[in-house]
Amino acid sequence: MQPSPMDTTALNVVALVSIGAHPTSGRPRRAEQDARAVELGLRLAGEAMQVVHAGDARQEALRGYLGMGIKQLHVLEQPAQADVLHALSDYLLDSDAQLILTGSQAETGEGSGMLPYLLAEQLGWPIVVGLAEVERIDHGIAHVLQALPRGQRRRLQVQMPFIASVDNAAPLARQSAFGPARRGELTVTAANVCPDQLFKEGQLQPARPRPKRLKVIKAKTGAERMKAATAKASGGGGQVLKDCSPTEGAEAIFKLLMDEGVLR
């Protein structure tokens, strides 16, 4: 579906980006979902969109976002393991953003996915989770499509300004080009630093493989165990309609489909 033509270039869109990690090598890169958020912002507001990162400005991976065709990336200087929430909310309160885009969870650190929710709580804005597309915006009301599991979409109406997090259903991010990435500008501002309480009590460790769930067979006798080991897909229990006319059969199927709510 093509979005109806609309003038969203005047829209003030801010995308919050973080540093990602390559899934196998673990090397820093632009984060996948954050890049999708930037892509969505670029489609909505063009080059006028703002991109903000709270963290270390010397991180080379930040240039990955600049390579998408953004002139400038704003960095709020924060040390590692600081709680960036306060720096970001201070910054956003002062900006006149109407739409804030974030990924749904960071690729490094805790990655709890709480940041957009906490920002929404602090700013008092509504939050849309899993934004897939902004259809139109009129009179401060946005019509957006939300991505649901199993490839489904839901249409929502939200009051501006709002926060939206994107996941892998949002449009794929464009490639990052080397030239623009070099030419782009990183502007650094100092911001309040607030240490993260979490790392006082918790620690990060390399992920342990999760135990596979075993098929527990609660059989009391050998015969039962044998049966459980050799039995085919559990038979019986199903309703079988024999010798009925096609209409009756269709009616029964129709009823089950309605009960399950898969017919629209």
Add this chain to the structure above:
Amino acid sequence: MSDIIRRDPRAEWIARNRLHPLHSSMQSSVTRWLSAAGVTRKNPHAVGFIGPNGIKRIDRSGAQQSSGSKRSSPTAEKQLPLHIVEQPAFHICVVPDMVGGRLSSHDKDLLGLAHKLAGTEGAVVAVVFAEHKENGFDTAGVDRILHFTDAVFDGYSPEQRVQALVRVENQLEPRHWLLPDSRNGGGELGRRLAASLSERPATRVWQVADEQSIGRAGAGQQDLHRPAPRLILASAECAEPISETRHQAQPMQLQDAINPSRSRIKDLGAVAVDPALIPMAEAEFILSGGNGVSDWSLFHQAAETLGATEGASRVAVDDGFMPRNRQVGATGTWVTARVYLAVGISGAIQHLQGIGACDKVIAVNMDANCDMVKRADLSVIGDSAAILQALIARIDAHRQGGIRDAA
């Protein structure tokens, strides 16, 4: 059924008379009994049955039931012991996803985890929104159930639901909140609740033991170990589901009614998506055709009317009626559909493997004895073309009726 032993003198007479044509069928199939001397006797000739090609087969899996003349009542379902919590010392609140109105396996794992945290003193409270179709709350491990049926909770209403949960928090002060960290709403609701309660949740938790929780962090390369917080968003298989006890599932009420304020997000309903574009592994509703489908254009038309994603058995693919990427099964795609409608598919093991994760299976087949019918929740025996046509007509009639109602 009463346990009075009824004798059938005629059957007994036939059983004694070896020349009677019905003699063999009337043989008592008692294969083992206790003799008067207290010794166990066995009749080796009575075991087994005659297979389809006349050879005697012995099935030791226990599936074969002796077809004795004494009709036994279907064994009454064993009652699991009831777990009773009279005066709960504390509460553990679980907010299940209820995908399709039923407890998902993720929800059941979560209830299992809740019981691990509740021990014998605490009560597990399930907070359920809107209508549901679940009737197994007791065996899934729900001690108390808080059901919000107000119309405001229908559809997508996360802001109102969080307000209701905050009320629950104020009244019950649960020791833990447990939500599934899923894309079906639990992950979102849990984070919204965390933000409004100012609790720092543990997310993607896969183990809680000894007051410590372990959850995945970042992109899954690391684990975060921390003392278990009040709010836990747990991933699937975080604990074993309840299987050995029954629970009270007692309805509970909040003291004061809730009147959630107006939401800033309005649900305008689901958007029609082209089912053909949904990856088959993710599709919710699949119409799958096999060797028993004769009219493929009718099949495609049915898929369109039903709004179902198309699938196929290997034979249908090999014969060139469907593309290879539509094959369901061991060498095709393993699907996770909630409803799987199999038309003219015999249910070979390679195919059944692929639909192991499906919830409801409907079979349309000529053969009432095929394996697909054994797997299915509903089977209609008959010609696929006739049934598909009737189904299309039925749905068209329903849609037209709907349009008339709306007008």
